[in-house]
Amino acid sequence: MDDVEVTVNLGIPEEELASIIGEYDGLIIRSGTQVTAKVLENSGRLRGVARAGVGVDNVDIKVATQKGVVVMNTPDGNTISAAEHTVAMMMSLSRHIVQGSTTMKAGSWDRKKFMGTQLMGKTLGVIGLGRIGLAVARRSMGLKMKVIGYDPFASKDAMSSEGISVFDSIDEVIKNADYITLHMPVTDETRGMINTERLAMMKPSARIINVARGPIINEEDLYEALKNNVIAGAALDVFHEEPPKNRGFETLDNCIVTPHLGASTEEAQVEVAIDAAQELVDAIRGTQIRNAVNVPGLAKSMPELVKVYRPLAQRLGTVISAMSQGSIQRVEVTYRGDIATLDTSALTCAFSIGLLQSHFEETLNVVNTPFLAKQRGISVDETKNIDSLDWANSISIRVVTDETDHSITGTVYDNNIPRIVSIDDFMLEVSPVGTLLVILNEDHPGVIGAVGTVCGTHNINIDTMGVGCVKEAKRAALAINSDKLPSEEALASLREKPYINKVIACALPDGYDD
Numbered sequence: 001m002d003d004v005e006v007t008v009n010l011g012i013p014e015e016e017l018a019s020i021i022g023e024y025d026g027l028i029i030r031s032g033t034q035v036t037a038k039v040l041e042n043s044g045r046l047r048g049v050a051r052a053g054v055g056v057d058n059v060d061i062k063v064a065t066q067k068g069v070v071v072m073n074t075p076d077g078n079t080i081s082a083a084e085h086t087v088a089m090m091m092s093l094s095r096h097i098v099q100g101s102t103t104m105k106a107g108s109w110d111r112k113k114f115m116g117t118q119l120m121g122k123t124l125g126v127i128g129l130g131r132i133g134l135a136v137a138r139r140s141m142g143l144k145m146k147v148i149g150y151d152p153f154a155s156k157d158a159m160s161s162e163g164i165s166v167f168d169s170i171d172e173v174i175k176n177a178d179y180i181t182l183h184m185p186v187t188d189e190t191r192g193m194i195n196t197e198r199l200a201m202m203k204p205s206a207r208i209i210n211v212a213r214g215p216i217i218n219e220e221d222l223y224e225a226l227k228n229n230v231i232a233g234a235a236l237d238v239f240h241e242e243p244p245k246n247r248g249f250e251t252l253d254n255c256i257v258t259p260h261l262g263a264s265t266e267e268a269q270v271e272v273a274i275d276a277a278q279e280l281v282d283a284i285r286g287t288q289i290r291n292a293v294n295v296p297g298l299a300k301s302m303p304e305l306v307k308v309y310r311p312l313a314q315r316l317g318t319v320i321s322a323m324s325q326g327s328i329q330r331v332e333v334t335y336r337g338d339i340a341t342l343d344t345s346a347l348t349c350a351f352s353i354g355l356l357q358s359h360f361e362e363t364l365n366v367v368n369t370p371f372l373a374k375q376r377g378i379s380v381d382e383t384k385n386i387d388s389l390d391w392a393n394s395i396s397i398r399v400v401t402d403e404t405d406h407s408i409t410g411t412v413y414d415n416n417i418p419r420i421v422s423i424d425d426f427m428l429e430v431s432p433v434g435t436l437l438v439i440l441n442e443d444h445p446g447v448i449g450a451v452g453t454v455c456g457t458h459n460i461n462i463d464t465m466g467v468g469c470v471k472e473a474k475r476a477a478l479a480i481n482s483d484k485l486p487s488e489e490a491l492a493s494l495r496e497k498p499y500i501n502k503v504i505a506c507a508l509p510d511g512y513d514d
Helices: 014-023 061-066 079-095 097-105 131-142 156-161 170-176 196-201 219-227 266-285 304-323 345-359 368-375 447-457 488-495
Strands: 026-029 048-051 070-072 123-127 146-150 164-166 179-182 207-210 233-236 255-257 328-337 380-385 393-401 405-413 417-423 426-430 435-442 462-470 475-482 500-507
Touching: 026 266, 048 266, 061 070, 070 266, 079 097, 079 131, 079 179, 079 207, 079 233, 079 255, 079 266, 123 131, 123 170, 131 146, 146 170, 156 164, 170 196, 196 219, 219 233, 304 345, 304 393, 304 405, 304 417, 304 435, 304 500, 328 345, 345 368, 345 380, 345 393, 417 462, 417 475, 426 475, 435 447, 447 462, 447 475, 447 488, 447 500, 488 500
Parallel strands: 026 048, 048 070, 123 146, 123 179, 146 164, 179 207, 207 233, 233 255, 328 380
Antiparallel strands: 328 393, 393 405, 405 417, 417 426, 426 462, 435 475, 435 500, 462 475
């Protein structure tokens, strides 16, 4: 890199960084540097910020985007380190290495007390088959363990070729595994998912390892399960609060704890630094942008019709994601009308973001979404037809899983008014903004009234409602645009009503801010 001049400035205050940043094309940071709105106010020549690590919460993403500064992270640099730490925790837990070392240093010699169990022949359940989960699985198979797993977007065929049996639910994995390792992001769906109910499903001899995110486990429930020997043991590297205020786990003989050491190896720290430097140089040179958490200026070169339909595409993905349970088998997108003559890759990516976002902690964008989809074996089949149907232009989506088969169609009317115009085989019309409630029911008198009563009882204001039915099949659907997301109590009240078969609710994204 003879054309790159590097300046090393460590520990400089915000004022000084703000005063000099405009003189540089790029900035590499770790967690200690805050790239605030003030720092970015006079960004000058700055074109990229690379974080040597995963989190970018120390960067004002919104202001960086407004300033045209691409922000990147390095999610792959700590993969091996985190995977090895997971395996080390599993081994330590099985052979009581920490406890044996501690008692021996205290002068004891008690071999019988620390009778362990071997890993060979045991079943490892990997919940989350992304890059780290897959790395753990591969290493565990080297120890002659049987590996099973769950990931809502993992391809069973792709995982089978790796020697991993993918189950259809987390509960199936939990019930069948001798060891469980967690590699999921923290989302509304995963927060506290390891709780009293699921701990009770585990074998009494089973052990659980968490080197991912603390909030995935309900710590109070796990503590009680360990204390009462509901399960054999746990190894924790991450916690709800760090440093943890709850020190109870440290008092339990069947639990080992480490202070968030997953990425704490010399090699990992060097790797993320090298990755950050290479990413930044490539972005500045304009040769490649990798692992960007924002992609400013994308819309400037986009056809106007594609710009108009991009927010709709993402919202369609969000809705059908909420409707689709199980492992994805097939994804189809059909473009009809004039839009079919254009480059629709941005629309397909926008849809994919909506489809996948709820399953990821990090923000998805046009750079990382195709990679993450491919990693999980998901491909989107595009079809284009210049012959329009009932609308000048439309986007139709179909997602087939091993449990469900759902479709949705949307269009944009004149004056940029987006509409959902069909769900499954129901023709209806509803505005895809704010919060959407979709109800599939039997075609029977009183359903609309019952839904309205529940919404009124729970102070939910109905803005627009679309109604569709298939008379010969005696099936119907309601799509309701409301002012807020219904509570779990409201949703439970709807689901228990006669003739209502399925209820989903989702908050729709506002759209793009390029």
